[in-house]
Amino acid sequence: MAITRKDIEHIAVLARLDMSGESFDRLAEDMQNIVGMVDQLQSLDLGDITDVINTERKNALREDVPVQEYTPEELVKPNAPDFQAGGVAVPRVVE
């Protein structure tokens, strides 16, 4: 399955990456080569194995008890690019 330039543009939108610049040609070539490599998997016959369930492990569950180790202020403020009024500031999202 060859990946087309149109596919790559679509994937970039999904991945929230800007691939429109002058590096697009280079990326498209790399992506075509990489997809060609992973396509080798198509020649593997897995017989009737289709499930991907990992049966060796059990779910690790614990009691649903809230724990507050940090306040939002301690946790978020030191690393937030723009912290205002107790929260992270972003561009307007509602008109």
Place this chain on the structure above:
Amino acid sequence: MELFKKTAAELSGMLKSKEISAVELAQDVLARTKAVDEQVGGYITVTEETALAQAAAVDAKRAAGEELSDLAGIPVAIKDNICTKGTLTTCASKMLYNFKPPYNATVMDKLAGQDVVITGKANMDEFAMGSSCENSAMHPTHNPHNLNCVPGGSSGGSAAVVASAQVPLALGSDTGGSIRQPASFCGVVGMKPTYGAVSRYGLVAFASSLDQIGPFGRSIEDAAMLLDAVTAYDPRHDSTSVKTPFEGGLRAGLNADIKGLKIGLPKEYFGEGISAPVREAVLKAAETYKALGAEVFEISLPLSEYALPIYYILSSAEASSNLARYDGVKYGYRTPNAGDDLIDLYVKSRSEGFGAEVQRRIMLGTYVLSSGYYDAYYKKARAAQRKIREEFAGAFEKCDVILTPVAPTTAYELGSKTADPLEMYAGDICTVSVNIAGLPGLVQPCGFDAANMPIGMQLIGPAFGEQTLLNAGLAFEQASGLKNIIAAL
């Protein structure tokens, strides 16, 4: 006294007998870093001040007669994708150039509890994606054995600081070979533990089902000491953490008597793609094992041919999901170029913050998970992963450990493989299956090539077979004398 040239086990004894103090040792290794790291580039951040304070605290505890751990006062470097509270943790990415975690990774709490002295944060390929350390957004790291060559990756900084004797021990992480391949290139010991043996809490996620933290050292005993210190069941923070049968007891369990050990040599790992010096050195190690009383025979792992596509599908799929959190909103890099549009803020922050290789992997991962392609790629790779696990399980019915090369070649020159991503990926052929199957893998030096660059060998064991691997490694280390190799700088 050149304390920096000693192993952690030797230093531990000297500290216990009060022949040296932890402060003297910290000063000695930090001076070594000042002398050589400008050439090597192993560290992103050197935490000199806190290291000296930690060392002084250890000395005070010892003077007060407190019972201390074997690693108390021993300097350790940490890969820069392991969260260190209040200390920069950049993942060698512009995206996290200013990130100071508000919490410690579980392994950091474990090390602090054992009074380890942290010397700094080691360089790596950005977000652990790469095999040469050249994808670091900060600076490249040079192989201490030849500064024109790469140290391997992604934990290239961790391997290089140990090989250049800036520190006796370091932690790295291994998703597809990121501890083992740099250990091989730099002539040190590196171990990827069984998946689940070491808590991943606080390890910045690349591919969560494959990532595992592990030790670097210049001897088998040293690697065992550090692995003992960080192995811990962590049910509170890591749902994939498991209780291991060896919890903390690997060093004490070391035993170099390997008579009767069954060692399998998978023929697929010794084919044309492997350079002659590497193949010969690993086969010579097999002869050493025979002389030590092991039973060595050929086995077959035919699915190895599919390991690279399976690995790049699974790891990139998980990476695309894990790295979705970097959006310029909560922490890390935020573009100054977005207008008043939130999507534009996401796209520009990500496109400016991530390097080319990270963007390629996100693109591949998004593609194999996208509608119409999921079944053919991701789902099929997961099913094939099960087959690979079964194939290894079958092999371990015949043998106790599997001996293979680590990488097709020894360390290559900087810049020589950066033009073609596929050429770089091909170098992971001997290591990725171990992550796909969740197994432990031990790498140690087994010789040198004609240019005097280190050659490593890999021992693969069944899940939680760490003690068997380390014992086999110790037997070879003693027979070969290849221990505590320090690059001449």
